[in-house]
Amino acid sequence: MNISEMILPSVRQVPPSGIRKFFDLVNEMKDAISLSIGEPDFVTPWNIREAGIYSLEKGYTHYSPNAGFIELREEICKFQERKYNLKYDPKNQVIVTVGGSEGIDIALRSLVGPGDEVIIPEPSFVAYKPCAIFAGATPVIINLSAESEFRLTPELLEKAITDKTKVLILPYPNNPTGAVMEKKDLEGIVEVLKDRDIIVISDEIYSELTYEGKHISIASFPEMKEKTLVINGFSKAYAMTGWRLGYCLGHPDLISAMYKIHQYAIMCSPTTAQYAAIEALRNSDDDVETMMREYNRRRRIMVEGYRSAGLDCFEPLGAFYVFPCIKSTGMTSYEFSERLLMEEKVAVVPGTAFGECGEGYIRSCYASSMDNIVEAMKRIKRFVEKNKK
Amino acid sequence: MEEILEILESNNKITEEQIATMVNKSVEEVRDAIKKYEEDNVILGYISLINWEKTTKESVTALIEVKVTPQRGEGFDKVAERIYRYPEVKACYLMSGGFDLTVIVEGKTMKEVALFVAEKLSPLESVLSTSTHFVLKKYKDKGTIFEKKQKDDREAVVL
Ligand SMILES: Cc1ncc(COP(=O)(O)O)c(C=O)c1O
Numbered sequence: 001m002n003i004s005e006m007i008l009p010s011v012r013q014v015p016p017s018g019i020r021k022f023f024d025l026v027n028e029m030k031d032a033i034s035l036s037i038g039e040p041d042f043v044t045p046w047n048i049r050e051a052g053i054y055s056l057e058k059g060y061t062h063y064s065p066n067a068g069f070i071e072l073r074e075e076i077c078k079f080q081e082r083k084y085n086l087k088y089d090p091k092n093q094v095i096v097t098v099g100g101s102e103g104i105d106i107a108l109r110s111l112v113g114p115g116d117e118v119i120i121p122e123p124s125f126v127a128y129k130p131c132a133i134f135a136g137a138t139p140v141i142i143n144l145s146a147e148s149e150f151r152l153t154p155e156l157l158e159k160a161i162t163d164k165t166k167v168l169i170l171p172y173p174n175n176p177t178g179a180v181m182e183k184k185d186l187e188g189i190v191e192v193l194k195d196r197d198i199i200v201i202s203d204e205i206y207s208e209l210t211y212e213g214k215h216i217s218i219a220s221f222p223e224m225k226e227k228t229l230v231i232n233g234f235s236k237a238y239a240m241t242g243w244r245l246g247y248c249l250g251h252p253d254l255i256s257a258m259y260k261i262h263q264y265a266i267m268c269s270p271t272t273a274q275y276a277a278i279e280a281l282r283n284s285d286d287d288v289e290t291m292m293r294e295y296n297r298r299r300r301i302m303v304e305g306y307r308s309a310g311l312d313c314f315e316p317l318g319a320f321y322v323f324p325c326i327k328s329t330g331m332t333s334y335e336f337s338e339r340l341l342m343e344e345k346v347a348v349v350p351g352t353a354f355g356e357c358g359e360g361y362i363r364s365c366y367a368s369s370m371d372n373i374v375e376a377m378k379r380i381k382r383f384v385e386k387n388k389k
Numbered sequence: 390m391e392e393i394l395e396i397l398e399s400n401n402k403i404t405e406e407q408i409a410t411m412v413n414k415s416v417e418e419v420r421d422a423i424k425k426y427e428e429d430n431v432i433l434g435y436i437s438l439i440n441w442e443k444t445t446k447e448s449v450t451a452l453i454e455v456k457v458t459p460q461r462g463e464g465f466d467k468v469a470e471r472i473y474r475y476p477e478v479k480a481c482y483l484m485s486g487g488f489d490l491t492v493i494v495e496g497k498t499m500k501e502v503a504l505f506v507a508e509k510l511s512p513l514e515s516v517l518s519t520s521t522h523f524v525l526k527k528y529k530d531k532g533t534i535f536e537k538k539q540k541d542d543r544e545a546v547v548l
Contacts, residue, residue, distance in 0.1 A: 017548075022546075023545065026545045026546050027545045027546075032545075034541070034543075034545060034546075035546070036545065036546045036547075037543050037544065037546065037547045038548055039543060039545040039547050041541065041543070125548070126548045204475045293392070296411075297396070297411035297412070300410050300411050300413060301407060301410050301411060304410045347545065348546065349546065353548055354548070356401075370400070372402075374407070381399070
């Protein structure tokens with residue numbers, strides 16, 4: 001039996017990451033300064049860790065309800081209302097998932113299959129496209145550009161919509177560009193969608209990390225509330241990536257469909273992480289604020305660093321990424337990243353990892369210590385000046 | 390502008406140019422603000438936090454609880470001043486509760502500190518009693534954990 005032929009075509013079709021080779025290089029270069037890690041460098045705040053430890057001491061080591069502890073779902077709803085003015089019923093409009101990642105997967109599996117199209121603006125997080133393909137659907141890519149600061153425009157969206165379109169992924173604040181959608185940007189999108197039967201999966205995992213003005217969810221537009229599934233989680237805001245906890249908010253019918261998949265495929269999210277998350281939502285606003293302010297300072301140092309090195313760099317207003325344009329060096333994203341690693345021992349990620357339209361850009365993450373960033377920017381400047389055309 | 394103070398408190402080796410970028414102000418504005426803070430005694434100094442245990446220098450620290458009689462018209466300030474003027478005294482706080490002043494003293498040896506208490510501190514007229522506690526090990530000081538995990542244990546690339 002040829003095992004590889006037993007694998008589903010939809011799974012075979014997704015290539016292993018195109019830049020695997022680059023990862024291996026970074027892995028070998030132990031002493032490189034890494035601006036290639038898309039997760040907080042902060043450790044989870046102590047009170048949150050302590051709540052997890054305490055739950056273990058008390059022996060809370062069993063399954064939780066499938067949708068997550070009701071206390072947690074209540075806190076999630078309070079948080080979303082307090083922060084983004086979104087109102088959901090903890091009983092039937094929230095599901096606690098294994099990271100935002102699971103949310104993306106089970107949302108797509110609940111909604112799309114063969115013949116359906118999923119619109120995905122790129123550059124964006126690497127999971128959307130494969131998850132759409134695994135579900136049997138067809139991804140339709142919108143190529144965003146620096147001219148629109150990598151925001152989705154109504155014109156581009158209108159062009160991508162067909163009568164097969166069932167889902168739009170709205171990935172803001174954005175990984176890898178750091179782009180955000182402001183109120184006026186969302187208004188244009190709402191105008192396009194309000195009379196159409198298209199579900200928006202709004203990935204708001206970076207919602208707490210915006211630097212000029214608060215995050216606005218598309219679900220806060222009354223005409224979009226029913227049609228939007230909000231994905232959020234604890235990984236980025238609370239520096240809890242390893243705890244694996246996220247959640248989805250949406251229409252009860254969609255949540256109960258996702259609940260079915262979650263119930264049979266996952267059972268429930270980690271119990272310890274849920275206890276920690278309750279503490280996070282109740283008592284950690286100050287910690288989130290402190291981390292956000294530190295990210296903001298690093299963000300400014302990094303943007304200034306790229307600009308003073310002579311690279312075009314639009315100002316990213318969210319998440320923890322800077323996405324400078326390296327076209328003026330004449331190198332491809334991959335060449336630039338590889339040579340920067342070999343010659344100056346600084347690791348960044350080629351923009352192409354996040355979609356073809358990422359060519360000519362690199363993702364540079366400022367979830368790294370200020371000292372690292374200052375030193376890395378010095379090296380990058382030297383590297384760019386040496387290679388300037 | 391108070392963000393400048395936060396930044397300097399966590400790292401005073403940072404340049405004015407870097408601070409200016411971080412807080413999105415001009416270098417002149419930052420320089421003027423710092424100068425003003427220095428003049429107003431808001432910024433009192435730029436000191437380093439050193440773990441002397443890792444050096445060859447001998448050093449002990451003691452926390453001394455002191456009970457005093459406040460002086461007429463002067464309250465505790467005058468007594469405190471008599472005490473904190475000694476260079477051996479690194480910190481001095483007026484306390485609520487069971488005693489009046491916390492005095493942190495540093496010396497080369499326990500004997501040196503004990504002598505300071507016996508010969509300088511206790512004989513002061515307003516000092517009623519002292520209780521000396523020697524520090525055996527410093528775990529954390531000024532918000533800084535001494536034996537901190539420095540290693541970045543994250544995966545090398547996370548997309
Ligand atoms: C845009 C975006 N969405 C979702 C995730 C998944 O996060 P988690 O599964 O840890 O909640 C990430 C992680 O990098 C991300 O960047």
